[in-house]
Amino acid sequence: MIVAVCSLSGAPGVTSLATAVAACWPSTPLTVPVLVEADACGGDLASWYGIDAGREAGLVSLAAASRRPVPVPASAEAWIQAGVQDAPSASEPLLHHAVELPGGLRAVMAPADPMETGRAVDALVSKPALLGTGKATVIDAGRAVPGSAGASLLRHADAVVVLTDPGDVGHASRLRVCAPALASLRQEGVCVGLAVAEPCLHSDEEVSQVASGLPVWARIPHDPVGAALVRGEYRPPTRLRDRLAAWRSQRRDPDGLEWMPLIKAAKALAELCDDFSGIGAASPVRRAIEAGAA
Numbered sequence: 001m002i003v004a005v006c007s008l009s010g011a012p013g014v015t016s017l018a019t020a021v022a023a024c025w026p027s028t029p030l031t032v033p034v035l036v037e038a039d040a041c042g043g044d045l046a047s048w049y050g051i052d053a054g055r056e057a058g059l060v061s062l063a064a065a066s067r068r069p070v071p072v073p074a075s076a077e078a079w080i081q082a083g084v085q086d087a088p089s090a091s092e093p094l095l096h097h098a099v100e101l102p103g104g105l106r107a108v109m110a111p112a113d114p115m116e117t118g119r120a121v122d123a124l125v126s127k128p129a130l131l132g133t134g135k136a137t138v139i140d141a142g143r144a145v146p147g148s149a150g151a152s153l154l155r156h157a158d159a160v161v162v163l164t165d166p167g168d169v170g171h172a173s174r175l176r177v178c179a180p181a182l183a184s185l186r187q188e189g190v191c192v193g194l195a196v197a198e199p200c201l202h203s204d205e206e207v208s209q210v211a212s213g214l215p216v217w218a219r220i221p222h223d224p225v226g227a228a229l230v231r232g233e234y235r236p237p238t239r240l241r242d243r244l245a246a247w248r249s250q251r252r253d254p255d256g257l258e259w260m261p262l263i264k265a266a267k268a269l270a271e272l273c274d275d276f277s278g279i280g281a282a283s284p285v286r287r288a289i290e291a292g293a294a
Ligand SMILES: Nc1ncnc2c1ncn2[C@@H]1O[C@H](COP(=O)(O)OP(=O)(O)O)[C@@H](O)[C@H]1O
Pocket: 007, 010, 011, 012, 013, 014, 015, 016, 017, 044, 220, 221, 222, 223, 224, 227, 228, 231, 262
């Protein structure tokens, strides 16, 4: 399952939403969600988490490996039977290019340099097969206006989430102009829906009308605490006194995360997208890989 998250203009929050959706993906021991940073403007995760976006594992190595023929991997079950401990990594070549972020999310990070990232995204657009080797892959496609590399990447997804801020008149008119191109992805079997950045006074129906009938899948609350968590900055209280104070003042479970509106919305969106895999949505990339394996 490949889910691409994108926007059409400067609506902030694509990287945050993509990261939160990947982190909240309903995973199993054999389904390891992977976030792929593929915003042609350059990556942010490495600086958020203070990690070196190294050359051995990241978007650049993924793009280089994609140029070579993709080996058809044995299933995770086969690796388990062979006694391999990290069966998901062995069965999903995409995971070889991911690093584990604090908190456990696997991410294929992009360099901050837009030239380098742009070249890697272009390469992935023409040879996307490795993207389809993950069981649950969330792509941060950045600004995916028609004609851009990010927009070409969307064609390889099973589901596309367009983050938009229709409360802003500029964003609304960009959405109206670009929506027909997005809606046409549906003819290629891609599910396309909107995530509306809050606050937005317009109803889902009104937003959908502007957007050539694309459905609203989620409302994304403005949530600075949730956004800080996604940037790796939030630290839950550790002292008992502070934990009790947090509970008393807000009735918040200091160990849970879903009281953060952004995380709650991202979890619901991840579950919705996961349901599409159950109804048979399959990207051209995955179809090609499966045909090769058959
Ligand atoms: N839902 C949100 N509520 C509050 N702040 C957010 C939210 N989403 C993102 N942000 C903040 O906005 C800034 C830009 O977010 P980012 O995800 O990098 O946007 P983009 O990828 O669209 O450029 C970051 O500082 C991020 O923490």
